[in-house]
Amino acid sequence: MKRWWIWMIAGLLPLQALALSGEEMMKKSQAAFLYPGKDFKARVVMKLINKDGQERVRELTMLRKNLGEPGGEQKYFMYFFQPADVKDMTFMTYKYPAKDDDRWMFIPAINMVKRIAAQDKRSSFVGSDFTYEDVSGRDLEDDNHVLEREEKIGGRDCYLVKSTPKGTDADFGYKLTWVDKANFLPLKEEQYDKKGIRYKLFTADEVTDIQGIPTVVKRTMKNLQSGHRTEVAYLKTGYNLGIEDSLFSERFLRQPPRKWID
Amino acid sequence: MSRFAAVCAALLLAPLAARAEVTLSGFLQQNTAFNTVEANPDGRHYKWLEERARLQLDASGSAWRLLAKGDLAYDHLGRQDQSELREGYVDYTAGNWDLRVGRQVITWGLGDLVFVNDVFPKDHEALFSGRPLEYLKRGVDAVKLGAYPEFANFELVLSQGFRESRIPDARRFRLYDPMPAVSNRETIKPGQGDVGLRIYRDVAGYDAALYLYRGFQRTPSMRPDSMTAPTKISTFYPQLSVYGASVSGRAGEGVLSLEAAYYDSRQDRSGNDFAVPNSHTRLLAGYQIQPAEDLSLGFQYYAEAMNDYGAYLAALPAGFPVEKRWSHTVTARLTQFFRHQTLRLSVYASYNAGNGEHFVNPELRYSFTDKIWGAVGANFFGGKPWGQFGQLSRDDNVYLQVRYEF
Numbered sequence: 001m002k003r004w005w006i007w008m009i010a011g012l013l014p015l016q017a018l019a020l021s022g023e024e025m026m027k028k029s030q031a032a033f034l035y036p037g038k039d040f041k042a043r044v045v046m047k048l049i050n051k052d053g054q055e056r057v058r059e060l061t062m063l064r065k066n067l068g069e070p071g072g073e074q075k076y077f078m079y080f081f082q083p084a085d086v087k088d089m090t091f092m093t094y095k096y097p098a099k100d101d102d103r104w105m106f107i108p109a110i111n112m113v114k115r116i117a118a119q120d121k122r123s124s125f126v127g128s129d130f131t132y133e134d135v136s137g138r139d140l141e142d143d144n145h146v147l148e149r150e151e152k153i154g155g156r157d158c159y160l161v162k163s164t165p166k167g168t169d170a171d172f173g174y175k176l177t178w179v180d181k182a183n184f185l186p187l188k189e190e191q192y193d194k195k196g197i198r199y200k201l202f203t204a205d206e207v208t209d210i211q212g213i214p215t216v217v218k219r220t221m222k223n224l225q226s227g228h229r230t231e232v233a234y235l236k237t238g239y240n241l242g243i244e245d246s247l248f249s250e251r252f253l254r255q256p257p258r259k260w261i262d
Numbered sequence: 263m264s265r266f267a268a269v270c271a272a273l274l275l276a277p278l279a280a281r282a283e284v285t286l287s288g289f290l291q292q293n294t295a296f297n298t299v300e301a302n303p304d305g306r307h308y309k310w311l312e313e314r315a316r317l318q319l320d321a322s323g324s325a326w327r328l329l330a331k332g333d334l335a336y337d338h339l340g341r342q343d344q345s346e347l348r349e350g351y352v353d354y355t356a357g358n359w360d361l362r363v364g365r366q367v368i369t370w371g372l373g374d375l376v377f378v379n380d381v382f383p384k385d386h387e388a389l390f391s392g393r394p395l396e397y398l399k400r401g402v403d404a405v406k407l408g409a410y411p412e413f414a415n416f417e418l419v420l421s422q423g424f425r426e427s428r429i430p431d432a433r434r435f436r437l438y439d440p441m442p443a444v445s446n447r448e449t450i451k452p453g454q455g456d457v458g459l460r461i462y463r464d465v466a467g468y469d470a471a472l473y474l475y476r477g478f479q480r481t482p483s484m485r486p487d488s489m490t491a492p493t494k495i496s497t498f499y500p501q502l503s504v505y506g507a508s509v510s511g512r513a514g515e516g517v518l519s520l521e522a523a524y525y526d527s528r529q530d531r532s533g534n535d536f537a538v539p540n541s542h543t544r545l546l547a548g549y550q551i552q553p554a555e556d557l558s559l560g561f562q563y564y565a566e567a568m569n570d571y572g573a574y575l576a577a578l579p580a581g582f583p584v585e586k587r588w589s590h591t592v593t594a595r596l597t598q599f600f601r602h603q604t605l606r607l608s609v610y611a612s613y614n615a616g617n618g619e620h621f622v623n624p625e626l627r628y629s630f631t632d633k634i635w636g637a638v639g640a641n642f643f644g645g646k647p648w649g650q651f652g653q654l655s656r657d658d659n660v661y662l663q664v665r666y667e668f
């Protein structure tokens with residue numbers, strides 16, 4: 001009889017977890033998915049597959065460095081291996097929260113570094129089904145996030161969060177994200193158009209511990225309307241490698257250092 | 263003694279070679295451009311008809327890198343073997359400086375087919391003959407020293423020999439010639455090299471750069487031995503210095519680029535020599551936006567203002583076309599991708615408001631696979647018969663490029 005209150009608290013616990021707002025959940029998810037480590041490196045192999053099964057391959061090394069806390073500024077450096085006509089091309093992004101990115105591109109054919117316009121974060125990344133936002137993150141402030149319920153994905157307990165754009169200029173209606181309760185990684189995401197029809201599906205296909213950090217090393221984005229999909233594998237991954245700030249410069253865009261781009 | 267040197271060299275190079283990563287790549291290419299208005303001055307119907315094979319060797323150690331890009335090429339329009347070393351250099355990279363020695367392509371400035379501070383040699387014929395964009399630039403044989411202290415970045419380019427821009431061949435293009443009857447012609451190339459310095463850094467989120475160049479005009483000037491009864495015309499490259507600056511950064515929804523340069527015509531500072539271009543100022547403003555997915559728009563306004571205009575008018579021989587003091591050009595480029603960025607439509611147009619000079623280059627490029635791409639495009643020219651594009655008005659052409667990369 002004395003312990004009745006313990007049972008009551010135990011009974012309230014899941015409710016308290018649910019009380020963790022959708023906003024906070026997405027913040028934790030963003031930190032786990034896009035910000036782990038001080039820096040990160042991966043050899044990224046993207047397969048663009050059309051509905052008939054024809055494949056094209058985009059292969060690059062991606063380097064990321066955080067400038068501060070999760071949700072803050074980041075710098076990205078990318079070096080392309082494939083396809084052959086973009087080999088040696090490099091690409092650099094300074095990503096700012098709540099402000100347009102700065103982007104630069106090095107075109108080896110004419111040995112020129114060009115700053116490029118970057119206001120459209122919803123456009124395709126190198127022709128894949130992933131947008132720039134899918135690669136480097138969407139500003140959390142752009143959407144309202146509501147925790148809907150809990151659900152299992154592939155045997156793992158997840159929170160289901162519904163994110164609806166605050167503005168009317170967004171090109172989608174809302175999205176649903178299944179966030180793993182244990183490590184906050186997004187295991188599945190569905191994007192719905194303004195009519196409420198599901199048109200894009202993201203799945204985290206393989207999660208591995210790298211230096212103790214759970215990392216999505218295989219993922220797929222599928223366009224449900226066209227049947228086109230993009231499968232991405234992260235190889236040669238590493239965290240906290242001590243990537244220098246000076247790497248993110250015109251100098252190294254022109255001459256990417258071998259030690260970082262293997 | 264020589265054996266000793268060889269052993270030393272082997273000892274020095276062995277660890278380098280052992281640790282070097284070597285990659286070989288290249289392409290096979292077919293490139294054809296045919297006339298759409300009339301035949302060339304030489305009677306042929308093609309501006310370009312060529313097969314080309316590229317072999318690229320890329321070897322790198324820890325601080326060293328060797329890159330060699332060689333082209334084997336055969337031209338079917340009379341030039342035959344066109345093989346060349348496109349680039350071939352060695353890089354050495356240290357902590358806050360680096361060095362590149364050999365033939366290399368250098369591009370300065372921000373313009374899109376408009377050159378303000380890009381004082382390095384170009385191949386104008388390649389641009390007008392429908393060749394892939396990389397052939398627009400010619401390499402220079404130079405030493406490039408980069409220094410990167412905290413406060414700014416420095417790029418010093420020293421060339422021992424001068425390399426000129428390639429202008430269209432008079433057998434393939436109709437070039438304006440004020441003295442067509444004089445057939446005795448000689449070309450005098452500068453006996454010395456040139457030097458350029460670029461200093462660049464970030465200034466409050468903008469990319470800012472200063473450019474200094476001391477050398478020669480890359481395109482030739484012509485001087486007859488006599489104005490009244492010429493028997494010989496000398497083609498030469500006048501002395502030139504360029505002082506310029508550029509800045510680019512985000513503005514509104516897009517990227518704004520501003521560039522300016524003063525062209526100091528050292529061989530004719532007073533402007534009295536009609537054969538040497540007068541000193542002048544070049545100004546460029548460009549704006550690029552991405553209004554929709556996979557769509558990019560670029561606009562440029564370019565102006566040239568001649569110094570000593572009075573001296574120019576006074577020195578100009580009778581019968582020569584008169585240039586205006588100010589020249590205003592606007593350009594636009596549209597680039598739209600389709601089919602997961604494997605199909606690209608691009609249209610570039612340039613128009614000079616003062617004299618009607620114009621150039622239009624539409625192109626459609628498709629990647630059939632990750633290794634094979636093809637492009638079809640056209641070059642349309644128009645304007646005054648002596649103008650940069652107007653003289654080529656009957657040289658309009660349609661081109662095809664097909665490349666297999668390996």
